Amino acid sequence: MPDPKNHSLKKTAEEAYVRAHVRTIELVDAIYDRLQDMPAPACGHAIHWGHVGDLNHVNSLLQQIADLLDRRG
Numbered sequence: 001m002p003d004p005k006n007h008s009l010k011k012t013a014e015e016a017y018v019r020a021h022v023r024t025i026e027l028v029d030a031i032y033d034r035l036q037d038m039p040a041p042a043c044g045h046a047i048h049w050g051h052v053g054d055l056n057h058v059n060s061l062l063q064q065i066a067d068l069l070d071r072r073g
Helices: 002-035 051-073
Strands: none
Touching: none
């Protein structure tokens, strides 16, 4: 006989997972939009080393996320 307590926990975990997944997609979309808004040399912006550092930091964080997702896959 199924344990109703386990069923309740599973349903709760599934609902929490769906909410977390939706939030993840929202964050990825927001990150993409912000990256598109960053200065670009072709748009007449004077690029400096601070911009390079910012992008390298973003790349480092994104690589950590990609590595985490690869391990979980």
